[in-house]
Amino acid sequence: MTLTEDRPIFQQIAEQLEEAILSGAYPEESQVPSITEYSVQYRINPATALKGINLLVDAGLLYKKRGVGMFVASGAREKLRQSRRERFYQDYVQRMVREARNLGLTDQELRTLLERGMEEDGH
Amino acid sequence: MNTRFGRAFRYEMQNYFRAVAVLWLAMALIPAAMMALAYFLAGETAAESSFNGYSMAVGMFGLVLGMVGLRENQRVLNQNGVSRRSAFLADVAALAVAALLVAVGVSVIMGIYRAVLGSGSHLLITDLYQLIYEPAPAGNGVGALARGAVLSTVVGWMLAALGQFCSALYWRLSKFWTILISVAVPLALIFGSAPLLTWLDTTSAGRAAVEALAAFGRFLAASPWNAAAVLLAMGAAFFAVTWLLLRRAMIRPAK
């Protein structure tokens, strides 16, 4: 993952962690890289990395084992899916509708596109 | 020795010791080389040659060490977290110790040469101290050597202070003044000495000045301790002025 300028870095760290948990790259009860590793890898201030990781700690997705490091909490994957579902409407649907309207698509055209998308992705 | 000053002193001594060792070697070998040369050139009939450069050697050594070390030491020591003051004090102390080492070493070498060569040799090892204060043969003993070493130390230290002063002066002066002084002083010496000598000779003020100088000279020659005291005072004065110049100088890289 490379960092972009359009979102705060700590947010990008958090998102990258969430992706890794969701995809299973960081399994539950396994250790995630330390603050130091994150900071060095992305050449960022450790405070920023810490902020990103703390977002997940606050959301109950990670927990800290004293003297060892950060671990993925059990049930994190399911929790993430849930919160993603709740955000799905805002992050994707609302934005899609607005973008479609921006481009001048009618609601019917939008629905057609949706159907097409669902078909092409199969099941 | 764990203060900044202590460590700075240790650093400078490490540097100076190399120079001291080189000088010892030179002072040990040069008379031997001279002797060998004399024998080689003229055999047994070679006239007496004398070597009396020891005090001057210590003096020159001090002068050069003082001049070269000031800025270089302030730079390195600043980079390594030493204040100007501690670095300067380390300079003063290290130069004193270096002068002492050289003076003592040189005296020891002189003593060895004299003992080895005996009194009838073709090579006369003497020095300024002997000439002025304790002429041979009385002045050949260990006591005289020791006293000579003390005076040489002070000479070396005072000249080191002079060297530091010159270095500090050039450090603080702008390029314009540096060039001006570098040109004006030799010129003054060259063109001013004749008129000065005339003035000293012909005017009553001049003659009085000469008398005063002569009296001062007699004072110095009366006892080595007189000379030592005067030289110590001069050294301290030069160091004091050096510090004043050093306090607000800018520490910058050499190039």
Next chain:
Amino acid sequence: MAIEFQHITKTFGDTRALEDVSLTFEEGKIYGLLGNNGAGKSTLLNILTGRMCQDGGTVTVDGAPAGSDAALSRLFLVGEKNLYPDDMKVKRALDTAELFYPDFDRAYAENLAKQFELPLNKKINSLSTGYGSIFRIVLGLSVNTPYVLFDEPVLGLDAQHRDLFYKLLVRKYAESPCTMVISTHLIAEVADLIEHTVIIRKGRILQDAPTEALTAACWAVSGPAGLVDGWAAGRDVFASSVLGGLKTVCVRGEGTEDLPAGLERRRVGLQEYFISLMEEEDQR
């Protein structure tokens, strides 16, 4: 425990190098001292390290006046130029650092030298510009003083070595936090590293704030010129540019409210913010 500058002024001839500069470098943070060449960054650091005297104001390091033993032993400057004697070898410089800095990590320094391929037996003045910088970097990362100052540390370094340097810096800071001040005009490279940003221009401090505060509060809004002007009226605009009919303004603000249709918003990175700020100041 901090480095404090109070109302520092310094004049060279008729140039005001520093004008009423007051700053604090607190413990345990990475600071960026950002500014163009000649802005006064090096002057500030030279005064801090006792290499020159300020004309007015005070500088203290943990309460001790700058230039004193107490102050100087608490910091190390990785400067732009070399203060070591010409004929000194790199190895001897390490010995010297070991002598003066009790916490100097010799093994770590030699390890770094190996990573950078810095030859220990070479004379310091025979090092290239890049390797001169590397030499000073190796020292700076190994002294373990409470404050380490970097003045244009990556001069002459190739991309790989720059990357290595930043990674080493971050690792060092993460493992043993200290105060690091990076003075540079290469803003994009350090933007993500510095927790606190100080922007200096022509001897004056323009900005002194946490980096996050600066970048979170700055947005570039673009769209058709007329729309943008209408929206931007009454807002804190600090820069604007026009490309044909497309206008972009940089505004200070929350950036959370919805934009009217046709306008796009994006965050302003630190370098862009800096450039815009300089342009705004130039126009004053």
